[in-house]
Amino acid sequence: MITLTRLNGHPFAVNPDLIERAESTPDTVVTLVDGTKLLVAEDLASLTRIVQEHRAGVVALAIEMADSEPNAAVASVTGIDSRPRLHVTPEVD
Known part of the structure; x- marks a missing residue:
């Protein structure tokens, strides 16, 4: 979203893709x-x-995310997430 200003001075946000x-x-x-x-x-x-x-900014963020989390980038494209998972087992009294 980008923020623009109405003629009366009030800001509003709009999706630039639209x-x-x-x-x-x-x-x-x-x-x-x-x-x-x-x-x-x-x-x-x-x-x-x-x-x-x-x-x-969108492109820069996508590049940054791909560089810092390569498995997450692959998961978003392929639907397969190979990142290790932390499994928490609830304690039983």
């Missing part, structure tokens, strides 16, 4: 894939930068 296009008319209008139009305070260049930084 953005179809953005126009400057002169206010910035964001059109979502379902046709919803959002008027935002950010200019077009700022909106573009925010989306690019969000996507770069």
Whole structure:
């Protein structure tokens, strides 16, 4: 999710994957894939930068996760988790 600002100053979050296009008319209008139009305070260049930084962060996090937990990355793709499991047996009185 990215955080944008309504013209009245109130912030809101939107999934950038749902953005179809953005126009400057002169206010910035964001059109979502379902046709919803959002008027935002950010200019077009700022909106573009925010989306690019969000996507770069997603890729960086995926790389970091793959490097730190290779078995977890494989498990998410294959559905097979080969990480060791801690089995706790409840105490019986």
